[in-house]
Amino acid sequence: MTAVTTTSSTSARPGGAPADSHDTRTAARARLVLADGAVFEGRSFGAHGGVAGEVVFCTGMVGYPESLTDPSYAGQLLCCTYPMIGNYGVPPMEREGGSAVGSGDDLPITFESDRIHASALIVNDYSEHHSHWHAQRSLAQWLADEGVPGIQGIDTRSLTMRLREHGSMLGRIEIDGAENPRGFEDPNVRNLVAEVSVAERTTYGSGDRRVALIDCGCKGNILRSLVGRGVEVVRLPWGDDLQGLQIDGLMVSNGPGDPSLVDAAAATIKSALDRDVPTFGVCMGNQLLARAIGAKTFKLKYGHRGQNQPVVECGTNRCFVTSQNHGYAVDTTTLPSDWRPWFENLNDGTNEGVRHSWKPFRSVQFHPEACPGPTDTAYLFDEFVRMIHQ
Amino acid sequence: MLHLPQTVLILGSSALKIGEAGEFDYSGSQAIKALKEEGVRTVLINPNIATIQTSESLADEVYFLPITPEFVEKVIEKEKPDGLFLAFGGQTALNCGVKLSESGVLEKHNVKVLGTQVPVIQNTEDRDLFRNKLDEIGVKSAKSKAVNTVDDAAGFAHELGFPVMCRVAYALGGLGSGIVKDETELRELVGRALRHAPQVLIEESLKGWKEIEYEVVRDQHDNCITVCNMENFDPLGIHTGESIVVAPSQTLTNAEYHKLREIAIKTIRHLGIVGECNIQYALDPESEDYRVIEVNARLSRSSALASKATGYPLAFVAAKLALGYGLHELKNSITKTTSAFFEPALDYCVVKIPRWDLKKFKGVSRRIGSGMKSVGEVMAIAPVFEEAMQKALRMLEIGAVGVVGSEGFESDDLERDLAEPTEERVFTVVQALESGWSVDRVAEQTKIDRWFLARLANIVRLKRELQAGSRGASDALLVEVKRAGFSDHQVAMFTGLTEDEVWNRRAAVGLKPVVRQIDTLAGEFPAQTNYLYLTYNGSQDDAEFPVDNAVLLLGSGAYRIGCSVEFDWCCVNAGQTLRKLGFKTVMLNYNPETVSTDYDEFHQLFFDEISLEVCREIAEKVQPVGVIVSMGGQTPNNLASKLDASGVKVLGTNPDSIDNAENRHRFSALLDELGVDQPEWAELSTYEEAVAFADQVGYPVLVRPSYVLSGAAMAVASNHEELETYLGRAAKVSREYPTVISKFITGAKEIELDAVAKNGEIIVYAISEHVENAGVHSGDATLVFPPQRTYFETVRRVRQVATKVAKALNITGPFNMQFIAKSNAVKVIECNLRASRSFPFVSKVLRQNLIELATRVIMDRPYSKPDKQAFELNHVGVKAPQFSFHRLDGADPTLGVEMASTGEVGCIGEDFNEAFLKSLLSVGYRLPIQSVLLSLGPVESKAEMLPAVRMLAEQGVELFATKGTATFLNDAGVEATPLEWPLDEKSPNTLDAIREGRVDLVINIPKNDQKVELTNGYMIRRAAVDYNVPLFTNRQLAQRFIEAIAARAADDLAVKSWGEYAMA
Ligand SMILES: Nc1ncnc2c1ncn2[C@@H]1O[C@H](COP(=O)(O)OP(=O)(O)O)[C@@H](O)[C@H]1O
């Protein structure tokens, strides 16, 4: 692990400022076209190729490497509301030897997965000059290396306000002189989970308890959080039915797209609940758990898309700041009688998690694994690990 | 259920001083609003009479009394509060509260400290206890040791190895702290520090690490959030109050941001803070390693900044939490619907830059470091750093036009000035970049993060492109430079276009700023907020324009010497009156320490530059019925004519009349016409002319430039030689303006008149007198209202002159005039057609709001004529200046025609002596006086002082004196122990007497206030300041003080509230 400061300068600049090989001012013109007809003019950075998908936003002020590698953003054009992006460059891929002997990959520790999952990045002001001891390359370089386009010079605040009113919207990025998509493309009709989930069972870490993790598009820190607490984790493809697997607990990850397309996972959860396996779901995991127990979800007027979302643990005065990215919430009136709300959003009062009244089944709509975002609810992993030890 | 207290006592922060400025008026005002909302009775002690928190409409009872344990205890006895707020009045309130708790006073009277408890405060203020607390939870702090003696300090410093950092306990603003490189420096610094504070921390130097702060809020349920983080542009070693600060942090990764956030929450929970606090970190720029520097368990300058940066009202929330609320039970006051338990998401950045006035002081070191010297600050908001930074530099009003194009800040030694920065560091950095230094080289020399430097280099690049394109600069380039914060003025400078041409070109291509809301949620939820800024980095307005029936009100900008909280009071009161009158108030200001930038005070708040360009843009959008320029001091006043010329209607006195008063020639001609006397003067541009004029009118003469508020660059010359040296300096200060020389009148009284007129008729006026003779800037003088020692005839003449001038200038609104009076002859020094520094003081002593009246008059609305005249008052008000010389290493603490004070207090008493003593005790003088060191200056001065000194002797005060003074006194039959002059280095020496604390007071009357060199007198004055011994350098002031203490003892000063005086 070597510390890398600013990338070496490739073009002489007034004042000798270090520059990336990429120069925004000579970069191609680009535009973001929305399904409602709105057009935002900007310039391209990153990969030179247009793309279509669903346009979403996130209000976090830090963490673009984490967000971009979060599989939940698969198929989406991600708009950052914080205007200056790219400030600290991109760290090198570093891995931790977390895997059990003879199996599995080492865990990425600087990113949430092995690659960028978002389809594009939309920013107001791309920081051409980054600066950080741990940076290996610039954000533009990284996007280019991974074939992901970026667009900058966009009025991201106006875009965000437009998106918020629609929930989200389809859109495409067109870049002058590049190959561009013609129409719009709704990624949610695809089974995105299938695109980002692991191909086969993979084991990480070791310990005297084993947790099966249904990978719907799992963020690296869910794995690191469990492995770091001394349990063995078997990461499963989304459709895995747990056949032949001896487990002490079930974890259901976050993931992209429409939960109704991954009913197989909901069925697996149901079978685990029937066997009283301690279960913990996160984000999509929460929605899948809800489906598994027959509860309904509804679309929020305004989705929760940031790292500053307040939740309260129901029936207590305990509040936490959480990272969230969802547009649907569980309708608590449809919960079976043995289930109750666990967390609630302090802003709009919508549900943020459910639990069984006495059995060790729980799930949350927010991201206790953070990355990016606040680490207030990391203790939920402690509780889960305690549950599987009981 | 909440158990609310009945009466809460709130301690203010007293006079504004370096390190404790307007931010505490803002936090105190919010705390009172929060309490009022709960129906809790509030009692406030704060002698700072110009504050908004001491307004009639806020606290139920206000005491203009010193914040000392003695006075506070008396107020407690009288008002019987059951709760006490310590967190809203800075270090002053906190330290006083700790003393009251330690001495058992709080327990005795059953007063409960609300919010963070005293033992918790002690754990944060005592640097040793603090480090132990951190150790308990494995949080890292710098290697250090707390010491109470100089020898221990030296011992440990050797163990650590020099350089070491010395930090003082129970202090703020880095008072007395510093990095020392050897034992001599250490002994000097620690010796001095231990005179102010009981303890000094010696620790490893982390100079050059990133300095990061978090604002943390915690409730009694242990819910904890960080509302905002901030990154210092200037790395560790430069106090955060002296640093350019950016929020949110720009160079921290998610891992770093949240690691520090997590440690903040863990630390604050462990300490047990309830309410608001601030935690400061050092972060290694080469790894994730960190140290906690300190926790301030109270509202702070940073919390005011964070409130303004995010829209999250920290002080208001902290007050509610102190009452027992949980964060989740409170609402976000911007959205009104979402929860107060959340962390604002910003979709812009803010840049704060301190404002210094170091050039005003003789002998001060201009190097900045771990101790604060700045007197105010500005904050700029924009989506990108470049735009925010350029705005902020202009907001400072130091003549800078932005990052590039600013003249007068050249360094002649880049290496040195980058490594050992002065207050002009940022210009030095830009100069280096412009002269070919690479970002890397500047980074190495300064340790400023490359990200910031590269952004500055980007501005330099844009300037070059503008210059290359000159008049033919493309529209695309114009868009780019406007987005990077270039003003039209800068664009004009670099392209050769005129400003008007730039404005017109912009208009032609539709290159206009958009209005953005600060909504705390980055647009995630809809919010009806009125907190706004302008930017070119956007495509549509967030708010609806025009605004019906709106009045644009211009604020005062940065606090600086000569312009401070008094103008904020005027603006807020004008705004409140406008609202009462049914107007929509649109406030424009950019000073984060103010109440006028509190968005709940106005219909709309624009947090932006107060410049012609920005005012015009806002006026275009809002289309107000007019703009009020007379409430925010000189900054808006100077815009009057230009606004008028560009078609924006100026309300109140006609801009031409304003120019008629500001322009010395026009004003002088007017006075001649009216047959009103003025000191003889002439405008001269060569040295020969100047000497000839001085010879003609006779020395001493006063030399000054025009159009200044605080007497910048003015001086008195008593002979040819001084005139010559001074003209050398003055020429540098202002090249465009010719020098004005006037006859300096000695031995005269100075008188002020504050008044409100309508169509040239005076409706109400207030005349006050100075204790000091003319020659001490009115901002530094001790003001007495109503006058006690001025002849009735003089008062009558002053009134007559004011009546004539008001009529001639057809004044409508507030105005202020200054007079010199000598044996009933009255001369006019100046006239300002705007509210002045003394408006809040006279308004509050009279208990008649002159600003409300002025606002009604300006808007041509009905008003009621005041029912009480000043001479009917049964009490006296005295306003005294607060100096901050102890923060300004090396500065000579004398008074002159240049203003030097950083704040003021105003106290009320049944007679002059009582009000005077209260006000002096409020600015740091202490009683009783048992020993005095006298050094009385020229022989006339000695003679004049003799009766007063005799009074001291009669009271049994032990007298020490420098040799000449001792001889004089002993000859006159007053016994005084002679001490040796400092430079004679013999004992018994004056300096030792001061250092060892053997004297309670130093009276040093300087012989000549112009000499800059190190003289004996200077060393005595400086030692008094450095070793925290009260000092008088003005004869009249010293005389009045001695008379007052002879007439009244400290416990004979009535503890009466403002309301009680008003009833009498
Ligand atoms: N160990 C250190 N090495 C170098 N600079 C330091 C160190 N500790 C503090 N500083 C600098 O001194 C300044 C003042 O210290 P601080 O403890 O915050 O004083 P105050 O309580 O008066 O604000 C800090 O803002 C920081 O820049």
Ligand SMILES: Nc1ncnc2c1ncn2[C@@H]1O[C@H](COP(=O)(O)OP(=O)(O)O)[C@@H](O)[C@H]1O
């Ligand atoms: N002719 C004069 N003779 C004596 N003192 C003067 C004279 N003119 C000004 N002063 C002193 O200088 C101070 C500052 O002058 P003034 O013109 O009021 O400056 P400013 O514009 O900064 O308020 C006054 O308060 C007064 O004490």
Ligand SMILES: [Mg+2]
């Ligand atoms: Mg402090």
Ligand SMILES: [Mg+2]
């Ligand atoms: Mg500090």
